[in-house]
Amino acid sequence: MVTGALKGKVDAVGNAFWSGGIANPIEVIEQITYLLFIRRLDELQQLAENRARLTGEPLSNVVFGEGLSSPPGRTPRPLSDLRWSLFKNLDPATMFEVVDGHVFPFIRALGDEGSSFARNMKDARFTIPTPALLAKVVDLLEAIPMDDTDAKGDIYEYMLGKLATSGTNGQFRTPRHIIKLMVDMTAPKPGDRIVDPAAGTAGFLTVASEYLREHHPEIWADAAKRDHFNRLAFSGFDSDATMSRIGSMNLLLHGVEAATVERRDSLAEGVGADDGEYTLVLANPPFAGSVDAESIATDLTRMVKTKKTELLFLALMLRLMKNGARAAVIVPDGVLFGSSTAHKALRRMLVDDHKLDAVVKLPSGVFKPYAGVSTAILFFTKTSSGGTDHVWFYDVQSDGFSLDDKRTALASSDLPDVLARWQTLTDAGSPEADRPRTAQSFLVARQEIVDAGYDLSLNRYKEVEHEEVKHRDPLEIIAELQALEAEIAAATAALAESLRSQR
Template sequence: MFTQELQSKIDQVWLAFHSGGLSNPLSVIEQITFLLFIKQLDELQNRAEQQAIITGNTSNYIYTEENQDLRWSNFKNVSPEEMYKLFQKENGVFDFMKNFGGKSTAFSKFMKNANFMIPTSRLLAQVVEMLDKIDMDDKDTKGDVYEYMLGKIASAGSNGQFRTPRHIIKMMVEMMKPTPEDTICDPSSGSCGFLVGAAEYLQTNYKEELLKPGVQNHYLNEMFTGMEFDPTMIRIGAMNLILHGIENPQLKDVDSLSQANADFEEKVSLILANPPFKGSLDKDAVDEKVIALVDSKKTELLFLGLMLKGLKVGGRCAVIIPDGVLFGASKAHVKIRKEIVENQALEAVISMPSGVFKPYAGVSTAILVFTKTNAGGTENVWFYDMKADGFSLDDKRAPVKENDITDIITRFHNIENETDRARTDQSFFVPKEEIANNAYDLSINKYKEVFYEQKVYAKPADIITSIQQLDKERNDLMNYLMNLI
């Protein structure tokens, strides 16, 4: 459980990093993530040792007799100075972590340029002590800690990139219901929150299925694909996935819109994403097949083209977009919307309140849900007007009772029952023909009807009479009190 006490300790460590000369929030998160990963390796070793008592199989051991001093459970008890030396020395704790899994793995590739940056032994000991209190088997606590740390990236949103709240990720995953047969991708993966959310859904809903050798191999090595060009974020993402049991995720350190990613074509069956908003790229640097779908420099439009290209026929997509994509009047805006409506199967448009991404920004967003068919299939598009997500829509984002998320998931999975809903309701259908006649405008306000209840007020003369009557009653009461005295 993520308590106020735990939050306070994280804040103290954060201040300690800053005082120690490490002030870049992303670097701080990376160093803490390294330590969380090292702690998890020790937990995995403990499980392997317990299994070996029963089976006698020691092949899953991570640590040997020679490097027991590199285990979290051992070095956490030594002096700060000795602990610091264990991290700094050649083939010490940090080098062991970097080389986990062998030099040929993708993880080792991304960790190649990772550096141990904690400046003092005192700070290292302080962070280790704080992280030691976190139950690594409690996914919610671990996720909340990670979420809270990511929330401290004050510069987030400066280039249109916003950390997606975990409850929004969970909602989108539950709407799409990934299966063990899926290949799941986030082409702007960042810390891999969507991929982790999908993994947790599968672990909860397909526990027995995932034990089958073929399914397990697919799950561990082939199912999850992420693309990210920021080297720090891809390291954080790789560790985040491994911390959640994905041993060999398919992560690509590439600008997903570039020619270097041209082979991403009909590769995956499910995309979950929140791509960057507001960016602008040189067309010459963008994959020409994406440009053919979206003749634009705007990243929010280019990513839609990339997703259409990367999906297999029959593949599904749930993607967060800024509201401007829904109603923009430029040729590129209309072209990509027409492509999704006419040539693919657009299923749903969920309008989210602008406060969802606070405190980073008050940008209004929506979720598009569509299936790649290359042969049309859009008939009626389901619109939902989300008004609350369980948190206040100001910078504090405090928990509140109002929450539409459960209703959204339930209605989406029973969408056949939505046909009788009126345009004044929170959710309703709009026929494709009507959307086409409105230049493929997908903003909910274009179609939602507002019911205005007529209010009848008393005449001014009647109001004055009422006031006079009240005055008379007040005077009568005052005279009565005076007589009592």
């Protein structure tokens, strides 16, 4: 959590960009990310150098070696000059020349040939306009402590919070506490292959990486598990090149060394090489309405004949998942009760062909002030052979923040209760089995959902408890009123008589 003086330091970086003429929050975050990235590379090499000195073993994975940086038209410089710890102390003009002329050509060439990281970084652009602004930003970033992975991740997530704007393509950043709930409920495992087909800044993947670090420390004692964590565990796709670059560096800043983050239109034809590869899907796909039918992969339209992105992404996720894989996906309310053939077909597929586990209804203010859309989280498991017995519903009334545009933190939240109740569902004799439909959570049998036309809206099944109010006999009330009026008339007459006697 970024609070107090540290929050002020982080805000000062954004203010410096604003004062320096860069107001686009995406551009600000991208430039900050590049600088934090080069700082991280220097830190990693410093750690490797310290380890080599202590152990006497040769230095491995050297980033800044003995060679020269020689971009066309630039005076060659030793690669060591490109290290944050060195160029941060240079005068503004020299620092600007080093960063613009050497550091950025260097990071554009980083990554193994053909890797997603290399593809993302080849278009990295340096857009800080003046030496003075660069020097000021470097000084401000240097003053922010980023000594461990957790602190670095929290600070970066706070910066990314500035991007929480709703775009023309229906994208908006998912609040971190909602992501954490989804990750906690799906409980990633060390062997999982996790994918987000609409990754944005890779928020779901970074939170999943934090969960694995916290709950599975055994990863770091096993070379194979460590390699899986760094190379295969996390994959993200986004159609926006800038988001892919930010997401790629975000994962590295969270300690994931070589994740796959690709620029990709996930719904397009010809991108199905990794079908059936993933064991966990975490996503908040865009609710953009409709897309061009000619651009949609034909196998998706065979699964669900529609142009609505929220339905197409759900079909895509089923395609990406292997049997036994699980998913947690945010959808607009219309997915739950839409009456079109495509809506009903998609819901029938989840209920009959796979295993629909839960529908967690979120309050409509969760994405304010940037969007007021009503949403829910679907939890399902791909089985290709059915398996839905009961579906668990939970009606979230509070996510821990006010539901107005200010989103002020509150003292209480339903989210811990959501997780606690969810975790009892696998127990014999779970209290969820006996909760009435008037409760905040309850189970609904599959056949009841089928009989309701596969309607998944919570209000279809929730019962509202009305308190019985007994009303008095109207004649009794009228009699009381008449008696009061008589008392008032008598008192008024007595007062008038008293005033007359005083004259």
